[in-house]
Amino acid sequence: MLEPSAKATLVSVRDLPKVVDDAVKAANKRLGTVPDTAPAINIKKWEIYGRIARDLAQAGKFADAVSAEVAKSGIAVSPATLIIDKHIWCGFIERPNIPVDRNF
Amino acid sequence: MSRSDPPLMCPSAQPDMEDARIFGVVAGTAEQPRLAYLKQSAVVTDEMLENLGDLEPTQVFRYAARCEESKCAQFDKGCCSLGKRIADLLPAVTESLPSCQIRPTCRWYVEIGGAACLRCPQVVTRVPQGQGELAKVALPRT
Numbered sequence: 001m002l003e004p005s006a007k008a009t010l011v012s013v014r015d016l017p018k019v020v021d022d023a024v025k026a027a028n029k030r031l032g033t034v035p036d037t038a039p040a041i042n043i044k045k046w047e048i049y050g051r052i053a054r055d056l057a058q059a060g061k062f063a064d065a066v067s068a069e070v071a072k073s074g075i076a077v078s079p080a081t082l083i084i085d086k087h088i089w090c091g092f093i094e095r096p097n098i099p100v101d102r103n104f
Numbered sequence: 105m106s107r108s109d110p111p112l113m114c115p116s117a118q119p120d121m122e123d124a125r126i127f128g129v130v131a132g133t134a135e136q137p138r139l140a141y142l143k144q145s146a147v148v149t150d151e152m153l154e155n156l157g158d159l160e161p162t163q164v165f166r167y168a169a170r171c172e173e174s175k176c177a178q179f180d181k182g183c184c185s186l187g188k189r190i191a192d193l194l195p196a197v198t199e200s201l202p203s204c205q206i207r208p209t210c211r212w213y214v215e216i217g218g219a220a221c222l223r224c225p226q227v228v229t230r231v232p233q234g235q236g237e238l239a240k241v242a243l244p245r246t
Binding site for chain 2: 012016026
């Protein structure tokens with residue numbers, strides 16, 4: 001028989017994200033769905049090769065065009081456009097570095 | 105209960121049941137799960153639910169929902185047999201009643217009283233196979 005612990009835990013708004021993260025890890029361990037040693041989040045490093053564009057339409061066209069040219073050289077790439085603050089980054093991401101693995 | 109009373113809630117419900125709501129997180133450890141009760145203001149977001157990976161929501165959260173009464177295998181002679189078995193067979197795991205949002209309408213509390221609440225934190229709605237006493241208690245008697 002288990003001895004009663006002091007009190008049941010009460011979760012506040014501030015603590016909720018961490019409590020949920022820990023609960024997901026514990027559930028994965030309990031159910032054997034993810035190795036215990038797996039990191040909580042695993043996102044591969046990636047970079048956009050390209051330039052900064054002035055508008056989104058132009059950025060998309062450039063990303064498609066440069067990706068098509070690079071692909072002719074046999075390098076696996078995907079067009080990419082990213083807005084950070086006021087800058088629109090466009091170009092390509094090397095496929096091996098596309099962040100497809102997201103283990104929570 | 106009178107006709108004007110709100111319907112009783114199942115404290116070990118599935119997310120697709122009527123009036124389903126999350127009232128706790130299955131915290132603790134892998135070996136010893138313990139429900140952490142949500143304060144009124146702590147609301148689980150869609151983003152949190154989307155980040156469960158291959159887990160079922162009931163493996164991470166506890167849901168309450170409107171009791172399905174005779175549609176549920178645990179309902180027997182007008183009462184929840186699961187709540188009674190939990191109170192009869194499982195040990196108390198907390199020494200005072202948890203601060204629980206659903207207590208006023210919880211079927212286990214209404215039928216059994218605080219004895220159910222003292223055991224409730226160890227309940228995980230979806231019990232993994234082989235999890236000892238909890239798995240045995242969860243099975244309806246035939």
